[in-house]
Amino acid sequence: MKSGRSLSELAHELERQMLTKQDLVLPSSLLQCRTNERGRLNLVVESGNQARIGVSEYDVTSLARRQLADKLKIPFAYFERMREGQPGLLDHNVNTWLQTEGSRWMVRTLDDEVRAVLSDRYRRLDNFDLAEHVLPILQRLEGARFESVELTETKMYLKVITARVTFEVAPGDIVQAGVVVSNSEVGCGTLSVQPLIYRLVCSNGLIASDHALRKTHVGRALASSEEPITVFRDDTLAADDRAFFLKVRDVVEAAVSEATFRQIAMKLQKTRDISLAGDPVKTVEVLANRYLFNDTERAGVLRHLIAEGDLSGYGLVNAVTHYSQDVDDYDRATEFEALGGKLIELAPTEWKGLAQAM
Structure with a gap:
């Protein structure tokens, strides 16, 4: 998993942005x-x-x-x-x-x-408000550690792991449960809460789209005042999303529950039975064309697949999520973590197209 800034650095920057x-x-x-x-x-x-x-x-x-x-x-x-x-x-x-x-x-x-x-119908669900409500929830998770947090030009990310819930995918290959909370203040995505799987052996993160909570930034048009320009500063925004933030708490707890985690981890485990019987280069090429990798990304995923020597669906998933650590752009790195989650959801016919590529 790609590292970001410290939690204290994030808090400091959120406070600074709130004022300006x-x-x-x-x-x-x-x-x-x-x-x-x-x-x-x-x-x-x-x-x-x-x-x-x-x-x-x-x-x-x-x-x-x-x-x-x-x-x-x-x-x-x-x-x-x-x-x-x-x-x-x-x-x-x-x-x-x-x-x-x-x-x-x-x-x-x-x-x-x-x-x-x-x-003017854009509904402001801002990073400072989200962090203020969600950080205490995340900190209360048993054994919680903030594995990676970041604030990019387009999004905020909070990625938290708990050692309380684990699963052995293969002998000695342990994964832990986690959750990722992300938000965009500038129209680049919804506020979302998604389950996260963390692989200890290589620090890979996989974001699962199942069991996710998403909140779109669409609301009613903001009422115009007598002034032609309505000005909102962050410290004057009405707190009208408290009910939603309470719902976030429930989804966070569900994301790291034993039942949810085992369901996702078992999907990951099943990819071990998928043999990449075709040409690994062609397999990665098909994957790259489907998910719009550039040449550097395609070469990076192939390098990890070959270096790790696991020519299975599991090996391909790990090559994708491991490559995320090499990506300079944090937003793009997170997209590779989410792609790992998409791969474990592929239908057998889709896996066949990847595994038997020649």
């Missing part, structure tokens, strides 16, 4: 795009009352640029081509559509940057 992040709910017509000759794009809030929002001009992250292009129905490749080669044309196109869009948006900012451009 800000949400603006406003009509698109109050936004203006300004791009300089070097391709640096800023969004400007065109309002006479800057005292309320503090900053009128924001840098824009790559993700927010993609979301802005999507909302204005401008193909992102063309959006970026204009930004890099014809910034004046980009400003003209974007500003024309901003004036005619006629929608209210939520613009999420952090450190004087626009980090997300979302619908």
Whole structure:
């Protein structure tokens, strides 16, 4: 499992972000795009009352640029081509559509940057609130240890293992139960709670999609006030998700229960009986094409499969989850852990296509 930051570092950064992040709910017509000759794009809030929002001009992250292009129905490749080669044309196109869009948006900012451009129906289930409610629940798990926690540009992850519940997949090959809680504040996924299996021999993590709890960030449109711009700071958000966070507690406890864990661990164990009778290179190639690996990822999974010398379905699952530790990007590494969970759910016919690839 890929390591992240310490729990205290996570808490410090969440507290820092709580003090600086800000949400603006406003009509698109109050936004203006300004791009300089070097391709640096800023969004400007065109309002006479800057005292309320503090900053009128924001840098824009790559993700927010993609979301802005999507909302204005401008193909992102063309959006970026204009930004890099014809910034004046980009400003003209974007500003024309901003004036005619006629929608209210939520613009999420952090450190004087626009980090997300979302619908005004986006429901804020924020990382600080989630951590405040969930960390005590996780800490109360018997034998709990925070194996990996991280806060990326798009998501927060809390990965916790408990030594209380174990399973022997093979002689001397022990796995432990765990749970992963993840959330995105910028529209890159749901708030989710999923079971996690941790393999002691190689520190692999496998995320199971079964028995998961997911909460989408969609709610009712935020009521507009008399002011054209509605400003929300993190410390003024209404605590209207308490019932949901109570439900999280129940799902966390279920995820690390003996029954749930054994069910998932036995699915993993059954992959030992699947022989990769075909060409291992072709097997990984089929897997890579199905799950969109790049060349580096394909080579990395194949390297682990050959190095570990287990040409079985179990060996392939472990090659995928072990490779996650080599991936620089934490979000992508977690996707490989989740892919391990998808593999143990494959139907026999799907495994046949992988195992007999020639």
